[in-house]
Amino acid sequence: MKKLLLAFFAFFSFCNIQAQEFRIVKGGVTDSLPIPGTGNKTYAFYAPTNYSVERNWPVVFIFDPKGRGSTTANLFRKAAEEQQYLVASANIDLKSEPIDSIIKTATSMMNSIFSAFPVDPALVYTAGMGEGAQVASALPMFYRKMAGVMAIGNSFVNQQYLDKSNPYMFIAVAGDKDYMVYQMEDYLRFYDDLDFKTDVYYFAGKEDQWPEAAVISNAMTGFSLEAIKKGSRSADKDFIQKLYQNEIAYTEQLVRTRNYYDAYEKLDRMEDKYEDFGFEDDIEERMKELKKTNGYRSQRRDFRQATSFEKQQIEEYEYLLRSDIMTANFQNIGWWAYQVDELDKLKKSSNEAKSNMAYRLHGYLDFLTKKQFDQIVEANIPIDTKIFISVLRTAIRKDDPEAYLKIISLAGADGDYETALLYLEDLLKTGYSDMESLYNIEGILDLQFTREYNQIIKKYLGESKFYNDEIEPEEN
Known part of the structure; x- marks a missing residue:
């Protein structure tokens, strides 16, 4: 995504478009508002109950990988x-759209909001999760007055295109089970080194998950x-007090659920966040009390x-x-499977x-082997290495059909029908039910016409395309 973002950087900019009138619900989410110039693309919109055109408003643009605009709004x-x-919040399925289309749609949505609603141009923010976080963190390249980015579980960073004269706030949010948590902390250090304002939040969740509303x-x-x-x-004291009390309530909830170390770390970050607002003594006192709690030290350890x-x-x-891939060491597949079992x-x-x-390590292994799988299966390298990485993927991610299908294709095309049939059955044991795809696997046309192939499919799916006769009972 990074290369594509840079490639299309020069082609998209913000411009004035004809203002549109929208009928919105105050205090509720209005869905399926059209994005001009994008065909049938839409977004969901929320305005507070006291929304009025008499004042300019801060705005946050949200990007969800699956385009669940109303849900994320x-x-x-x-x-x-x-x-x-x-x-x-954009109704754009980021996983099925090319990056040039995504950026064009995102900027069109932003232009539409700027034209239709009274937005304060100095208080424009973006937020996103996963691929959506990459889009959200790339948009400051196109809107130079961006005030802040909230990146959940991922980000896009390129110092070459970062406008240091217009720094914005970068907020990283990561699940405590997400293998990307350390990468997010690297992004924070990157922005800290550039003297951008930063903050970080953690929540109980894995990769590809939104945190709770709180x-x-x-x-x-x-x-x-x-x-x-x-x-x-405006520095409204009552408003600031309310923000503080809401965050304190969250730390107290952590304490009630005996997450003492998490509560302490949260307060530690709040100390810097609420600097100059007069809450330092209260925060320090709360931190001292937490240190005395029986469970704090053991949780920290x-x-x-x-x-x-x-x-x-x-x-x-x-x-x-790296070593096992270089040598296509099939003997070590069992060791990797054992690692996954232990992590489970x-x-x-x-x-x-x-x-x-354990969740983070398994997620990282999944990410690492998927990255190698994608590179190797498309490369001009020996078939043994391609089969090895595919078999390894089935050990790391047992319910992912892509590797099983690749093994069936590679082994079948190589004449190793026994291996192909073995992994066909293993795939069906995972609950895979797309029969049509099983008859469109590249390189195994002859195998697909065999009785053995079709009877395995019928055994699990109840029918097959060929040899759809009764399966003979297995001998005891």
């Missing part, structure tokens, strides 16, 4: 109502407080031990994976730090 609804933001609301306070510090929003082990394990995985067991651990670590 509702996630931001609490923050938008309490902190007075307009929300526009976490989003807490994160949005970063934008609001930074705007107040810069003088872009568990967290440090887990993260230390995790970093060592990541280095080991990376080294061994650890996910169920009562030790939350170890459980979260």
Whole structure:
């Protein structure tokens, strides 16, 4: 995505378009508003209950990987109502659109909002999750006055196209089970080194997940407080007090659920966030009290031990994976499968730090092997290496059909029908039911006409295209 974003950077800019009139519901999400010049593309929109055209409003543009505009707009609804933001959430399926189309649609949506609603041009923000976070964090290249970006689980960063004369706030949000958590912290360090204002939030979740509304609301306070510090929003004491109390309520909820270390870390970040607003003594007192809690020290120890082990394990995985791919070492497939089984067991651990670590490590292994799989299967290299990485993928991600289908294709085309049939059955055991695709696998036309191939399909799907006679009962 990064290369494509840079390739299309020069072709899209913001311009004035004819203002449109929209009928919206105050205090509710209005869905399917049209994006001009994009055919049938739409977005969902939220305006606070006291919305009026008599004042200019902050606005946040949201991007969800699956284009769930209304759903994501509702996630931001609490923050938008309490902190007075307009929300526009794109109904764009980012996984099925080319990047040039995505950027064009995103900028058209933003232009549409600027023309139709009273937006404060100095208080424009973007937010997104996964691929949506990459889009959200790329848009400051096109809208130079961007005030802030909230990136959840991913980001796009390129120093070459970063306008250091117009710094914006970068808020990173990561799930504690998401393998991208360390990458997000790298992004924070990148922006910190450039003296951009930053903040970070964590939530109980994995990759490709939105945090709950309360976490989003807490994160949005970063934008609001930074705007107040810069003088872009009025320093209303009651408003600031309400923001603070909402965040304190969240830390108290963490304490009630015995997440003492998480609560302490949250307060530690709040100390910098609420600097100069007069809450320092209260925050410090709360942190002192948490340190006295019985569970705090043990949770801190568990967290440090887990993260230390995790970093060592990541280095080991990376080294061994490179070695096994280079040698196409099929004998080590069992070792990788064992690692996944152990991680699955650890996910169920009562030790939350170890459980979260297991989710992150498994997610990282999934990411790492998928990246290698995508590169290797398209490369001009020996078939043994292609089959190896495909078999390894089935050990790492047992319910992902892509690798099974590739093994069937490679083995069948190579005349190894036994292996192809074995992985056909393994694929169907996962619950795979797209029969049409099983008869469109490249390179195995002869195999698809065999009785054995069709009877395996019928055994699991109830029917097959050929030899659709009764399957003979297996001998005892």
